[in-house]
Amino acid sequence: MNYLKNLRPAMSRLARSYSNKPTRRRPAPNSNPPPPAASRSALVVRKPAPTPNPPPPISRSALVLYKPAITDALARHYNNTKQAWEELPRLQRSRTLIWLGFTTSAMAAACCYGTLETVPYSNRTHFIVLTPGGERRAGEFQFARMKELMDEEGKAILPESHPDSVRVTRLAMEIVRAAHKGFDAGPEKSPYGVVEDSLEAAAQRDNDDRLVKAGSKKKRKKKKEPQTKHLDGLNWEVVLVEDKNVNACCLPGGKIMVNTGFLRHFKTDAELATVLGHEVGHIIARHAAEQITKNMWIFILELFLLIFCDDDENNPKNIATLTELILKKPFSRKMELEADHIGVLLLAAAGYDPRDAPAFYEKLGKTGGGKDWADFLSTHPSSKKRAQNLSQDKVMDKAMELYREVVAGRESKGFFFVFR
Numbered sequence: 001m002n003y004l005k006n007l008r009p010a011m012s013r014l015a016r017s018y019s020n021k022p023t024r025r026r027p028a029p030n031s032n033p034p035p036p037a038a039s040r041s042a043l044v045v046r047k048p049a050p051t052p053n054p055p056p057p058i059s060r061s062a063l064v065l066y067k068p069a070i071t072d073a074l075a076r077h078y079n080n081t082k083q084a085w086e087e088l089p090r091l092q093r094s095r096t097l098i099w100l101g102f103t104t105s106a107m108a109a110a111c112c113y114g115t116l117e118t119v120p121y122s123n124r125t126h127f128i129v130l131t132p133g134g135e136r137r138a139g140e141f142q143f144a145r146m147k148e149l150m151d152e153e154g155k156a157i158l159p160e161s162h163p164d165s166v167r168v169t170r171l172a173m174e175i176v177r178a179a180h181k182g183f184d185a186g187p188e189k190s191p192y193g194v195v196e197d198s199l200e201a202a203a204q205r206d207n208d209d210r211l212v213k214a215g216s217k218k219k220r221k222k223k224k225e226p227q228t229k230h231l232d233g234l235n236w237e238v239v240l241v242e243d244k245n246v247n248a249c250c251l252p253g254g255k256i257m258v259n260t261g262f263l264r265h266f267k268t269d270a271e272l273a274t275v276l277g278h279e280v281g282h283i284i285a286r287h288a289a290e291q292i293t294k295n296m297w298i299f300i301l302e303l304f305l306l307i308f309c310d311d312d313e314n315n316p317k318n319i320a321t322l323t324e325l326i327l328k329k330p331f332s333r334k335m336e337l338e339a340d341h342i343g344v345l346l347l348a349a350a351g352y353d354p355r356d357a358p359a360f361y362e363k364l365g366k367t368g369g370g371k372d373w374a375d376f377l378s379t380h381p382s383s384k385k386r387a388q389n390l391s392q393d394k395v396m397d398k399a400m401e402l403y404r405e406v407v408a409g410r411e412s413k414g415f416f417f418v419f420r
Contacts (some may be wrong), residue, residue, distance in 0.1 A: 016095060053130070081397070117227035119285045119338065120228065121161055121341060122341060126286075128290055128293055129289075135159055135230065135286070135289045136172065143255040156242040162240070168238055169238045170278075171273050172280070173236070175280050179349075182345070185327070238252060241258070246258045246367055247260050248382075249279070252286075252289065259385050270353060273352045275360070277344065279337035279339075281343040282345065285335070285339065285342060291332075294328075305319050327378070332380070335415075337386065340361075344357045348403035348406065349402055352403075354402075355396070358386075358387040361390070362387045365382075365384060
């Protein structure tokens with residue numbers, strides 16, 4: 001009984017505590033649920049569990065199988081040229097337009113004025129854009145400009161009546177006359193023309209002989225004759241410059257400049273004739289016009305490479321240095337060796353012993369002090385390499401054969417057509 005008495009007040013207090021608690025209402029279907037109460041565990045920053053292996057990349061074939069929408073978007077991105085052009089940066093678009101315009105102009109000029117020519121003696125075919133008339137005008141302009149620069153630098157040009165000028169001019173004209181003598185007689189001037197005509201008439205009587213003759217004609221047509229028309233009416237001019245440097249150069253149009261330093265180190269006529277034959281060989285092979293053509297293509301290549309470079313100011317310089325080492329200088333060394341080969345033939349045709357040419361280049365190397373290991377950094381091959389190339393049997397034997405004919409008093413006309 002006492003127990004029930006004590007339980008009654010406890011039950012009444014419990015009932016009053018329930019009546020004071022707020023009732024929990026069910027949220028409406030469209031209303032947002034209340035945010036959960038912040039717990040102690042929610043305030044602790046937990047690190048995500050590390051994944052054991054990254055997921056494998058999705059291949060393009062998987063995109064085709066599982067994500068066709070992504071595949072269609074990729075196809076539209078790469079196939080839509082207009083959209084790809086619009087997404088390019090503005091600077092890159094301008095570079096591309098410049099490159100396309102310059103390339104189109106260069107190709108049009110090459111188609112209009114370019115010709116394929118064969119270099120005498122070496123029979124190398126090269127592509128020339130500059131016409132012989134344009135080459136002469138460029139040479140005359142550059143020659144006049146070099147004279148002005150010499151006057152500004154205080155380098156005097158010796159008068160034509162000076163004994164050294166007279167001597168150098170005489171040797172140069174001997175080399176030029178030998179060059180024209182080498183082109184005087186060609187296949188069309190062969191003394192066997194009448195015999196060939198009679199043989200052709202006789203061969204028509206037999207079908208087999210006629211076919212053989214036709215086949216031999218086709219083979220002869222494939223051989224291109226050396227280009228020599230640019231030498232017709234050429235105004236040759238040789239000047240001697242008061243300069244202690246051992247140097248000589250030639251310009252398009254038959255312009256040759258020799259420093260007096262050559263005469264101080266090389267006393268004999270054969271040595272001077274060797275360097276003059278080398279310079280005339282450059283003019284015969286039209287190396288200046290070929291170099292202008294090569295530089296035009298290299299410039300187009302440099303513009304193309306700059307399109308894909310960023311805006312770093314050192315990129316044009318780096319690309320120019322790269323093309324200089326890889327393209328321009330190797331080509332220049334090749335032209336020098338070709339001029340050596342032509343010059344040694346001219347030396348022999350003028351009546352000078354071609355065996356003096358290798359000795360001249362060895363002496364030139366000692367005078368200049370060049371290093372053989374730095375050959376790839378120079379526009380000229382090492383003197384040792386030039387002497388070795390001229391001493392080869394295939395080069396020296398032809399020159400010696402020509403030299404013996406000249407010494408014996410026999411005609412040496414057309415030797416450029418014989419040594420092919």
